[in-house]
Amino acid sequence: xxxxxxxxxxxxxxxxxxxxxxxxxxxxxxxxxxxxxxxxxxxxxxxxxxxxxxxxxxxxxxxxxxxxxxxxxxxxxxxxxxxxxxxxxxxxxxxxxxxxxxxxxxxxxxxxxxxxxxxxxxxxxxxxxxxxxxxxxxxxxxxxxxxxxxxxxxxxxxxxxxxxxxxxxxxxxxxxxxxxxxxxxxxx
Amino acid sequence: xxxxxxxxxxxxxxxxxxxxxxxxxxxxxxxxxxxxxxxxxxxxxxxxxxxxxxxxxxxxxxxxxxxxxxxxxxxxxxxxxxxxxxxxxxxxxxxxxxxxxxxxxxxxxxxxxxxx
Numbered sequence: 001x002x003x004x005x006x007x008x009x010x011x012x013x014x015x016x017x018x019x020x021x022x023x024x025x026x027x028x029x030x031x032x033x034x035x036x037x038x039x040x041x042x043x044x045x046x047x048x049x050x051x052x053x054x055x056x057x058x059x060x061x062x063x064x065x066x067x068x069x070x071x072x073x074x075x076x077x078x079x080x081x082x083x084x085x086x087x088x089x090x091x092x093x094x095x096x097x098x099x100x101x102x103x104x105x106x107x108x109x110x111x112x113x114x115x116x117x118x119x120x121x122x123x124x125x126x127x128x129x130x131x132x133x134x135x136x137x138x139x140x141x142x143x144x145x146x147x148x149x150x151x152x153x154x155x156x157x158x159x160x161x162x163x164x165x166x167x168x169x170x171x172x173x174x175x176x177x178x179x180x181x182x183x184x185x186x187x188x
Numbered sequence: 189x190x191x192x193x194x195x196x197x198x199x200x201x202x203x204x205x206x207x208x209x210x211x212x213x214x215x216x217x218x219x220x221x222x223x224x225x226x227x228x229x230x231x232x233x234x235x236x237x238x239x240x241x242x243x244x245x246x247x248x249x250x251x252x253x254x255x256x257x258x259x260x261x262x263x264x265x266x267x268x269x270x271x272x273x274x275x276x277x278x279x280x281x282x283x284x285x286x287x288x289x290x291x292x293x294x295x296x297x298x299x300x301x302x303x304x
Contacts, residue, residue, distance in 0.1 A: 026241065065207075107204020111232070112246070113239035138207045147208060153245025184208060186249060188256050 034082035035101030067103035072132035199228035244292035251296020
């Protein structure tokens with residue numbers, strides 16, 4: 001359970017960061033939301049834990065590393081999360097987008113420039129967030145672990161979360177998932 | 189490191205993905221075969237610079253990691269590369285995406301982040 005959801009804005013400002021708008025919204029993101037967008041509640045937490053467990057199987061262990069989730073903390077302190085999805089409007093046919101919701105594949109065999117994506121702003125209707133980042137499975141010593149960071153280019157690049165805010169994010173994801181969640185210190 | 193990994197295209201994939209397991213391989217490669225590392229990074233930047241959009245924050249993130257994790261000579265080489273590419277725009281005719289690509293690289297190699 002997210003014990004921070006619904007807490008007063010002063011507390012949330014201090015622990016996770018003040019609200020800020022995205023530094024940039026790409027034209028293909030305006031008015032769009034990921035097909036998979038949900039609030040990270042108890043049911044989604046259970047699903048993510050179960051997902052990691054089943055993906056340790058040889059059948060799935062590589063495939064599970066092929067895409068990432070993106071997350072953001074909204075105004076009220078809820079964590080919203082989605083698969084990082086492709087934005088392939090070019091495929092629209094008769095009002096439908098056949099590949100809507102397809103995950104953006106990790107950069108293997110292609111360059112990221114080839115496929116546009118729905119990034120962090122689309123998690124919060126291109127509005128404000130306190131902090132945002134990625135959640136993904138990566139391998140360490142033969143096992144998959146959840147890794148989390150707050151490395152959103154649009155919300156955390158210009159004003160980077162402090163060390164204590166990063167720790168609060170890590171702690172929150174350990175509470176939402178389990179103590180095996182690892183911190184991805186990609187920003188140093 | 190396997191021979192197949194020494195292809196700059198394959199190494200470039202690691203910059204695109206850039207997870208902890210990728211960074212472990214990249215850190216080893218930067219020491220053992222800096223030429224391939226540099227070629228792959230230059231290829232990664234070149235592909236972005238030719239596109240119609242760019243994730244400049246991803247480039248900056250990689251550049252910051254390189255500045256922290258790699259040898260000063262490798263950092264200097266990439267800094268020179270980015271400066272040289274930006275110099276090619278002295279007449280201002282190259283695309284915004286091109287300029288953003290190499291500016292992000294330079295900024296990442298030198299920038300100290302501001303904290304909330």
